[in-house]
Amino acid sequence: MIFDVLIPLIAALPLAGFALTAVVGRRLDKEAHWLPVGMVLASWVLSMIVAFSALTASGPFADGGYGVKLWDWIPAGTFNVQAGLFVDNLTACLLIVVTTVGLLVHVYSIGYMAHDAGYWRFFAYLNLFMVSMLILVLGDSFLTVFVAWELVGLSSYLLIGFWYRKRSAALAAKKAFIVNRVGDVGFALGIMAIFASTGTLDIRASIEHLISGAPLAVPLPVIALLVFTGAVGKSAQFPLHVWLPDAMEGPTPVSALIHAATMVNAGVYLVARANPIFGRAPEVMVVVAAIGIFTAILAASIAFTQTDIKRVLAYSTLSQLGYMFAALGVGAWTAAIFHLMAHGFFKGLLFLDSGSVIHAVHDEQDMRRMGGLWRRIPITYWTMLIGAVAISGIPPLAGFFSKDEILGEAFKNGFLWVWAIGFVVAGMTAFYMFRLMGLTFWGESRVDPEVEPKIHESPPAMSIPLVLLAIPSVLLGLAIGFPPEDGLLHRWLAPVFEETEQAMGRHAAAYQFFGIDGVLFIATVGIAAIAIVVAWRIFGVELLGLRLRPRRELATDATTANGLTRFLYRASLNKWWFDDLNDLLFIRIGGRVAMFLWWFDRTIVDGAVNGIGALTGDAGRGLRRIQTGRVQNYALGIALGLLVMAGSYLLIVGR
Amino acid sequence: MGIPDTIPILGIRWEDVLFVILAATMLGTGLLVVTMRDIIRCGLAMIACFGALSGLYVLAGAPLVAAAEVLVYIGAISVLILFAIMLTQTKSAPARLVFQTQAVPAAIAAVVLAIVIALTVSATDWGAVGQRIAAGSEEIARTLFSGYLLPFEVVSVLLLAAVVGGVFLAKQERGEPRL
Amino acid sequence: MSWSDVATIAPLVVAVLAAVAVLLVDIVLPGRPRPAIATALIGLAVVAIVVLLTGRSDSQAFGGSYTVDALTTFLDVLFVAIIALTVLFAPDYLEPRGLPIAEFSSVLIFALAGIMLISAATDLLLLFLGLELMVLPGYLLVGFAKRDPYSTEGAIKYFLLGSFSSAIFLFGLAFVWGLTGTTRADGVADALGQMASGARPVSAGIAMGLAFMTTGVAFKIAAVPFHYWTPDAYQGSPTPVTGYLSVGPKVGAFALILRLFVEALGPLRADWLGVIFVLAAITMTLGNLVALTQSNVKRMLAYSSIAHTGYMLVGLAAYAAGRIEGLEGLLYYGAAYAFMNLGAFAVVAALQKRQGVTSSLDTFAGLGRREPILGILMVLFLLSLTGIPPLAGFFAKAYVILAAVQAGGTVGLLAVIAMLNAAAAAFYYLRVIVYMYMREPATEQPALEHGRLLWSGLAAASVLTIAFGLLPGPLLDTVRAAARAIAVF
């Protein structure tokens, strides 16, 4: 069977790329990109073949997917985990996003990283990430997924900390890894719970067992909650969202690939993958929805005031991921995956654009030192504008279809509160995106005068991927999401989610444009449009030839106002003080606890040991004093001993 | 044998009187030995003590032992000790304290020891206690050379070893200060 | 007295003759060490041969007051070996100090006669005489370096306290004799057996006699609280004498215990068990605790020897509680201890070949580098003393512990106490190794030339120390036979 080779090759090729580059990359120097990029390209081709076969349900995929078993990984008696890969339609969708964005980011990096000393290292890491991410979506057992889960964490760590000399980068890398680990603990426990309940870790087999109604060692909601914890960590949802903005310390292609388009979606993928479990744990679904939508509004509120271009995008990513979880929580499985794919493309695009901007202004990331760039870097500008429109949810771009579907299903599935918050967030999204556009591309230039003359458009290696990414950002929605709720994607994913949706008893009515769906449509688009206009008013966005003098004072008013406005402004600026809270909890208090335990170890535990030793020595020193050196003292001792001895014997004998 | 067994008026047996006198002498001189300041007088008191002791041996019906006591202790050991006293007598020595600082505890210990022994002795049934019987020299000799031949020979080896070592230790090496 | 009597005591006679012969050789060839040493060693060899010949069959002499059995033979061979090793170790120490080897050897062999007498005596009076014959040469040997104030100080302390304890012992002996009516061990045992079985009353006098005798014996084996003489006498003695003193009179005194307590006083086992238990516990504990604080190796080993007394007493206690393994363990311990301890002191003595070298720990600094072979040997002996397998000290310790465990109950507690002690003891033994290998000396000194006798003695001691641990079989069989000879159940 050809797929027995193809599927493993998808992951194996980047692995080979990583291994070879790691060994010989240093010698290849500036040519180091050929091997990794080639491998990813090959991998992309294979992925496309596999995805096409799967989505068309041709060949071996006819029966809902096809799996390959590689070897007995952990043969520990009843605990027998096989290393195996499995492709179904969900995996295929993810494969498309991962390999496509991955390939384009690889290409983009050729230009972006061209002058970096660690050129070969960067490509080695990127390939490592590709391997990990591909295994994550391909893995056929929870443990395999967990392996990849950790490996993407490792790649993320390596890439965030790529510029290790920067202390902030090193700290951010560590923070990302550790915060992720918090979630991983939950995921790991979830896997243990699954094994304890089902005796297997094969995803399909264990899920089948879990939903069969057989008695379980661990209640289903608990398992779902534990698995969700893992997703929360990896997808940076509240309260484990703190690592993602810091992760922007990594090179921008990394932010695009890992922290926007692929890895952070792993949580969404995991929940979607485990949809039968979640579907039977409605209480957990509410938690998922709540955390998702809360993260969405929280992140959006922070994005309002950030001045670092990448951070705005990072918070935007958080917010959009929140949308996805909200979708999962309300049972809009397909919509979540839809948004995942769309977001993967347009957020990848936005990040690469921001990288292009940063490149152009010589590694400046502060938007207060940009402005008026649109004429200088037109490709970047236009592609980024496409991305911004897409994310704002303006039809007919990709973001509109997915977002509209999420909000629509939330409303129709009875999660009015989710819809309401999501609705507000939609407006906020459009606002902060156009704030970004305004500050970056329009108005007068605030660029450092020294840099000003050197601003230039990026090389083709960078600009071509931008263009290529802009295409799906525009067309994806129309291609697979239209007509609403009955697009291609819905048909693809129906085998994956159908059963759960039936179990949840939600038979969505047909899409009624001239009904509730139409109203929601208008509302969503409307608030986005209003937000864009407001941003335009404040930040001088020039849109479709309309130009307005920026009224930045409206923004500055907020910073100087009193009362609630001021509080909100400060909260947004300080990211709702989460970093300070963590600092207090983990660095100051946690550090004190650790120091205390160390003190305890030295003084009490070891002190007891040394104390016994010292006590022994003291006893010896005390006892040696009876050796006075004088015979008569000795004799008296003997005489007293004799008397005691006599007394003892008299007592013993007289007994 | 004209002397009666008892003192006429008091009705106390002569032997008892003698015993008491000898015992008192022995204990008294013994105490002097351990308490007197002048060590030479201590030595002399010890000779007196041993004399009284040999008297007691006679009373106990062991004249041979009594004779040996006089010969060995008074004749040999005491003289040896007196010689040693002379040899080691420094001019400054007598002014010093006789007793250790622990004389009082020592006294208490000794008294307790004496009491314990006395109580034990009186609490013990010594079995077939008969009247005093004097053992004849001939009998002693027979015992010595039959049952106690080996001990007798060992004693000679012991004395030989003591003499060999004692001579080595006490003899003056060349270049050593005279005593 | 018959010829068979003479034949039975032949080893004793030969030993005395050997002692006299050494003196005579010295008179004929004055001031020449070699002939004296040769005579002594040949004499000891003859003694050993005669012991083995006599020991081929059990016999008694002098009306049962002198017994040759497996125990006698085992102890005699052991003692001859101890004395022979001491003679081998002595010249390197004595000659530079101008001390005569002839008198030394002669007096030593007189002591051997005393110990051999103890090992064979089944008569209280003979036991006392053997004891005196063993310790009197000991007093002299401690003071043998008569111009050394430490040596004479040690001697007078040892002598005064020793005589004191002898008097105490004798007083107890008199009481027991008076109450049992005989000095023969079997007779005493019979009489006490009747008392133990209730046929005759156990009187206060017996208690007093036991108390006085236990005190006397406890003094000789250096059990706490009668150990005071040990550190001072050991430290003051010329080092080869210390080595001898730490094993000869100690194991000799244990032989006395075997003949006196195990044989004669055996029926009162239950009575002296408690006392031995307490003595064992406090002896090993005090010995080890104080040894921890010593900075003088000889003094440290003195305290260590006190501790080893405690371990041996554990075996005795186990025996008293009804396990013959206790006795076997005690004997095994004695043999193992003898060679490892002699070896350790021999190394100290070898270092002191250069006059003025003290036995403080600093002397050992850098020894491992300066004299590698001596260093390795010292490590071997110290590890054996610590009880690290597979060396003699380990198996010996395991043996007495096994006995205590078998005895169970309260005596089993002794096993735990002993092991905790052994752990503490490791500190001071290992500290010597610290000095030898992990500290550098203040002043670098050249290596010394050591005599061939010393090397051969060390070789013998180390081989036995290893052999008794690695291949305990032969010695094991011997001590089992020896224990069976006297154990009564």
Place this chain on the structure above:
Amino acid sequence: MAITDLPLVSAITFVPLVGAILIAFIPRDSVGAIRIAALVTALVAWVLSLFMLLGFLPGRPGFEFVEVAPWIPTFGIEYKVGVDGLSAVLVVLTTTLTWISILASFSPIQTRVKEYMVSFLILEVGMIGVFVALDLFLFYVFWEIVLVPMYLIIGIWGGPNRIYATIKFVLYTLVGSLLMLVAILATAFAYQSGHGGDWTGAFDFESLRAFAATSGFADTFQLFAFGAFFLAFAIKVPMFPFHTWLPDAHVEAPTAGSVLLAAILLKLGAYGFIRFAVPLYPSAAHTWAPLIIVLSLIAIVYGAIVALVQPDLKKLVAYSSVSHMGFVTLGIFVFQPQALQGAILQMVNHGLITGALFLLVGVIYERTHDRTIAKLGGLSAPTPVYAAAFGFFVFASIGLPGLSGFVGEFLTLVGTFQVSPWAAAFATSVMIWAAGYLLWMYQRMFFGEVTDFLHSVGHHLVDLRPIEVLTLVPLGTLVVVLGVFPGLVLTVVSGTVSSVLASVDSASAVNLAFWQ
């Protein structure tokens, strides 16, 4: 003649002794010859052990390559050695790390090379002996033999405070092991009493196990005997709160000493639990298990948290050992097949990973003569290969899947989860702590700008030398191989696992109800 007729186990055990004796006769100035001889000896033992592993039939619960010879027949003590899966794996681990350690000592050890190499080879004898001894007395002999060379290695070639550390190590270990001796003797005696006073087989592990299986040992007796064994093994492992000798010993020990201390010596205790304590005293093992599990959990988290604030690299790794070994004891005493297999795998992994970490610490110490983390920084730039190697083993230690550390820990946790989810949850939290202290250390060492201190080291600060790479590559390879194919170990030890668990009757699993 079949392969099993050869005295292969004895050969593996005593080849290093022969080598040590031969080295003793090489003149002390021929340092090169001494080093080569030691390395060759260790390699011979290694090859023999690999041969044994290949010839070993996996999955069978019994002992293979058994050799018996009477030793002290009076007490039924025999020279009896043999291997089962567990022993075989650990013997190979020992021989592997020994030659690596010897190779790693070539450059750092310049004084008293002869004594050093002899000590190392004798240490190897003791370690292998412990793993192959099937007679309790013989086991104890080897157990104690291990102490002496390690005492010398730390004491002679160690750091400034080496004497304190080495004496603490020896005394602490002795306290436990001497009480274990009492328990061994008592066990043998109990067997002898149970067999009409016949000592035959009283020290033989197999006959004792059979006797224990028939409930030969009284419950009360088991409690005390197990207690003594527990103390000895807990100190060796070391379990909280008996662990404080470990940081001191590690800090002072020379690099190779640390390697063997962490990689093998700590395993002796865990091996003792699996081989002796649990099968011989099954009822006591059940009684003691809750306490041991709690101590293990404390060790896991406590060790990790204390490691967070260690200023000294070696201390940090030492405390991480406490934490990691906590998994081993946890895995043993939940009496679950996965957990026990995980514990054994964890033993191997910890040996490889921590051994490698100590080698790596030794590399920087050799160059800078300092291990204070605060003084290091930015090492990635001047020494990239070193940084990569260090990073690799740091992530292995964190338990990154794909590397060996993960599988052992995860299996342990899975087994634990089935007994007590709360215990498993508590232990799993170490995933966070471990990442915390290791990554923080890694960040401080390798990221940021090169510190002034390192600048002052100047040209001594070179990247890994070929010989150092040579010591690390086998370990790294094994870490990857065992991460991807842990079955290599798991199948070999499965026989041991089933026989051990059969003896404790895991069906009546530990009663942890009081805290569930």
Place this chain on the structure above:
Amino acid sequence: MTNSLDAYLILAGLLFAIGTFGFLARRNAISMLMSIELMLNAVNLSIVAFGAFIEPLRSQGAVIALIVMAVAAAEATVGLSIVIAIYRNKRTPLVDEYDAMRQ
């Protein structure tokens, strides 16, 4: 009455105690030696007394007493030689000044 075994034994005990006191309390080495002689004589007295009053011990008593005397003589010889040797070194017979070795 007084002339009984008990009386002799108590007398011996008292002499023994006196000797013990002397040994414990006196500073001069020779005084201590004399005290020991007193103790040995006390033992001898008890031995003779046993021999005198207990029939089976009749002849043994004297023999043992004689042998003990000889032992005492040997001890005295050794003791005095040691005293002389140490006097050469320390120039004092007072034992409480012999405390170079302690603890």
